Amino acid sequence: MNISNKSLFKNKCFVNGEWINSANNSSIDVINPATLKSIGKVPDCGTKETHEAIKKAYESWKNWKEKTALERSILLKKWNDLILANQEDLAQIMTIEQGKPISESRAEIVYGASFVEWFAEECKRVYGDIIPDRFKDKRTVVIKQPIGVVGAITPWNFPSSMITRKCAPALAVGCPVIIKPAPQTPFSALALASLAEKAGFPKGVINILTGDAEKIGKELCSNSLVRKISFTGSTEVGKILLKQSAPTVKKVSLELGGHAPFIAFEDCDIDEAVTGAIQSKFRNTGQTCVCANRIFIHEKIYEIFIKKFTEEVSKIKVGNGLEENVTAGPLIDNLAVEKVKDHIQDAIKKGSKIAIGGKPHDLGGNFYEPTILYDVSIKAKITNEETFGPVAPIYKFSSEKEVIEMANNSEYGLASYFFSRDIGRIWRVSEALEYGIVGVNTGLPSKAEIPFGGMKQSGLGREGSKYGLEDFLEIKYINMAGI
Ligand code: SIN
Numbered sequence: 001m002n003i004s005n006k007s008l009f010k011n012k013c014f015v016n017g018e019w020i021n022s023a024n025n026s027s028i029d030v031i032n033p034a035t036l037k038s039i040g041k042v043p044d045c046g047t048k049e050t051h052e053a054i055k056k057a058y059e060s061w062k063n064w065k066e067k068t069a070l071e072r073s074i075l076l077k078k079w080n081d082l083i084l085a086n087q088e089d090l091a092q093i094m095t096i097e098q099g100k101p102i103s104e105s106r107a108e109i110v111y112g113a114s115f116v117e118w119f120a121e122e123c124k125r126v127y128g129d130i131i132p133d134r135f136k137d138k139r140t141v142v143i144k145q146p147i148g149v150v151g152a153i154t155p156w157n158f159p160s161s162m163i164t165r166k167c168a169p170a171l172a173v174g175c176p177v178i179i180k181p182a183p184q185t186p187f188s189a190l191a192l193a194s195l196a197e198k199a200g201f202p203k204g205v206i207n208i209l210t211g212d213a214e215k216i217g218k219e220l221c222s223n224s225l226v227r228k229i230s231f232t233g234s235t236e237v238g239k240i241l242l243k244q245s246a247p248t249v250k251k252v253s254l255e256l257g258g259h260a261p262f263i264a265f266e267d268c269d270i271d272e273a274v275t276g277a278i279q280s281k282f283r284n285t286g287q288t289c290v291c292a293n294r295i296f297i298h299e300k301i302y303e304i305f306i307k308k309f310t311e312e313v314s315k316i317k318v319g320n321g322l323e324e325n326v327t328a329g330p331l332i333d334n335l336a337v338e339k340v341k342d343h344i345q346d347a348i349k350k351g352s353k354i355a356i357g358g359k360p361h362d363l364g365g366n367f368y369e370p371t372i373l374y375d376v377s378i379k380a381k382i383t384n385e386e387t388f389g390p391v392a393p394i395y396k397f398s399s400e401k402e403v404i405e406m407a408n409n410s411e412y413g414l415a416s417y418f419f420s421r422d423i424g425r426i427w428r429v430s431e432a433l434e435y436g437i438v439g440v441n442t443g444l445p446s447k448a449e450i451p452f453g454g455m456k457q458s459g460l461g462r463e464g465s466k467y468g469l470e471d472f473l474e475i476k477y478i479n480m481a482g483i
Contacts, residue, residue, distance in 0.1 A: 001039070001096060002322075003089040010190035013043050013210055016056035017203025022211060023048050028183060033099040033330045033366045034320040042186045045211035050178070050219035053207045057149045057176040058225045060204025065146045065174035069123045072172055076120035078199035083113040083164075083192070090160065090191055095321040097185045098159050099329035099366070100284050102321055111446070112161035115464060116168045118448035122466055123172035126473065139480045144473040146174035147251060148227030151220030153213075153241070155232045156332055157287045159185035162255075163192055165452070165463045166230045170472045171205065175228070178207045178220060182233075184332055186210040221245040228472060231255070232289075235412075235457050253461025253471045255289065255453060257386045258414030261407035262292035263429070265400070266300040268419035268441075274308045276443030277392065280417055282316060282370060283444075285328050286390040287336070289458075290415035290437065290446065293386060295394045296403050302396050306374055309392070310355045316370045318361050330366035331389055340368050340389035343382040347393060350377040357390070378406070386412070400425065408434045413455030417443060436462070 003009060011027075012019035020043070021027075027041035043049075064072075083090065091105035098105070129142040152166040159181065167177045181189035189208050196206045209216050217237075220226050221244035231241050232255040245252050262280060264273040280292040297305045321329035331337050337360065344358055357371030374394040376383060382393045397403040407416060416435035420426055430438045436454040439445035446452060451462035461471045 001092060003092050005086055005089050008086060008089050008191040008194055009040070009093065009187060010194050011040055011042055012190075013045060013049070014190065014193040014197065014206070014208045015049070015053045016060075016207065017197070020049075022046070028211065030097055030184065030186060032096050033332050034322075036365050039096055040187065042190070042210040045209045046215035047219045049211070050209055050216045051223065053178050053209055054149060054219070054223050054225050056204045057178055057207055060176045060202060061148060063202060064176055064205050067174065069126065069172075072174065073120045073123055075199055075201055076116050076168060076172060079196050079201070080113050080116040080120060082195040082198055083109065083116065086195060087113075090188065092322070093191055094159055094185070094188045095329070097187050098156060099332065100321050101326045101329055102324065103327075104284060105321070108158060108161050112164040114448040115161065115164040118464070119168040119172040119469070122169075122469060125466070126173060126469060131477070133479075137481060137483045139483055140477055142475060142477045144475055147472055147474050148175060149225055150175045150177045150228045150230060150472065151226045152177050152179045153217055153220070153229070153231040153233065154179065154181050154189070156182035156184040157284055159188035160192060162232045163189055165468070166232075167206065169463075169468045170228075170230070171201070173469055173472050175472050176205045176207070178209060178226070180209055180213070180216045180220065183210070183213060217241060218244055221250070222248060224248045227251065229253070230461075230471065238459065251471065253463070254459040255463060256414070256457060256459040257412055258289040258291070258454060258458055259293045259386050259410045259412040260290055260415040260417060260435070261294050261296060261410075261433075262416075263296045263403055263407060263418035264298060264301060264305055265418065265420040265422070265425065266298040267422050267425070268301070269421060270301055270305055270308060272441060273305065273419035274312055276417060276419060276439070276441070277309055278312050278443070280439070280443030281392045282313070282328060282390055285331060287332065287388050291388075292392070292417060292443070294383060294407070295392055296397050296406060297394055299396050299398050306355055306372070306394060310372055313356050313370050313372055313392070318363065318367055318369070328370060328390060331368055333366060336389060337366055337368055340387060340391055343385070343387045343389070344371060344373065344391060347373050347376055347380040347382050350380045352376045352380060352393070384410075400429065404429065404432045408432075411457045414458035415439065415445070
């Protein structure tokens with residue numbers, strides 16, 4: 001591995017300021033999805049280690065919440081500076097364990113750091129309220145306080161930025177965190193912890209446990225000392241965590257699956273729409289919750305859009321993400337490849353045609369060709385299930401009303417995109433889409449200052465922006481009499 005700061009590559013968990021193994025010294029292998037070779041082992045922790053980490057995090061809470069916002073902000077800024085100073089090494093680690101092209105890993109490290117920087121500022125503005133009381137001798141004030149220990153369960157598709165998007169606001173308002181990264185991508189998380197240690201966060205405030213997802217997740221959700229769970233991952237797992245958190249009535253935020261509609265109206269700039277479709281569909285080889293999954297094209301521009309889109313997709317260079325000119329890496333594992341195959345075969349059986357791709361890549365392993373399907377049936381699996389792979393299914397539509405109905409016909413409500421130059425339509429369609437995120441004339445709407453999150457079965461709560469602090473705060477009112 002080509003990293004200059006070797007101390008970033010940790011193979012132990014970080015709990016209460018110490019680097020530890022699992023209680024019985026067992027470990028799990030981490031596989032590079034491009035080469036299918038092991039890149040190292042991390043501890044296989046479970047219930048016992050999680051229980052202990054929660055206790056330590058809880059003990060650290062007393063001092064952490066008593067620090068001023070300015071004191072916490074200074075530490076977060078140091079962490080941000082260290083992440084940026086080590087961005088190339090962090091990007092290398094990410095590509096090796098996750099597979100994404102090195103240019104995307106570099107962009108993700110900067111994106112991830114932007115949450116730390118953002119919340120280092122935003123925590124200084126956690127304002128309360130004064131409520132005019134109905135009685136002359138009484139006064140009421142509202143204050144906001146940190147909720148307590150936070151369990152952050154993060155996914156493999158964004159191994160760094162989903163950690164900072166959850167932990168930066170939690171830490172900023174005075175909550176300690178226990179992070180459980182995805183088993184596929186623990187090294188990016190451990191590298192972030194080592195930089196947090198360098199930044200000087202007090203012991204117990206940031207903890208990372210790798211290992212058995214089910215056991216760690218269950219303990220985080222059921223332990224009453226944990227007051228908040230923040231999860232990014234599938235809707236299926238999100239529902240399990242929500243259930244497990246119910247007996248202790250925890251606050252839960254969930255960033256779950258998506259099935260983003262992407263609409264190109266007849267009045268759009270077609271080249272702009274093609275660029276947006278490439279960005280939103282093929283980023284991270286189609287493995288984002290906000291990927292365009294159903295591409296609706298107006299009948300008047302249907303043929304020309306497919307032609308231009310196919311030309312652009314043919315330029316995607318598939319390969320090992322460490323090679324500088326590669327623009328699409330492998331899928332995360334064989335299961336992901338099988339799902340892509342299944343969705344394509346099913347769509348073809350139901351009448352879809354292939355514009356480009358449609359089969360495993362010659363490189364073998366987890367590599368799959370970027371694929372465009374058109375004339376896709378609304379009965380195809382791909383129309384109703386998230387693929388999480390490099391497949392773009394295209395549908396023809398003829399009216400605004402029809403396409404809004406098609407777009408909203410989903411249990412998911414995370415991201416949506418449309419391209420139009422008609423200002424009236426932009427307002428109408430933005431308001432009609434039942435999605436938490438609407439990208440208008442852009443395929444990349446994510447950034448630190450926006451409230452990322454979904455409606456329906458795409459989740460609960462918002463991350464990023466000023467709203468991203470709310471999930472880690474309790475509201476308290478103080479009613480004073482005898483004034
Ligand atoms: C995700 O896919 O979960 C996050 C994508 C983003 O932040 O843009």
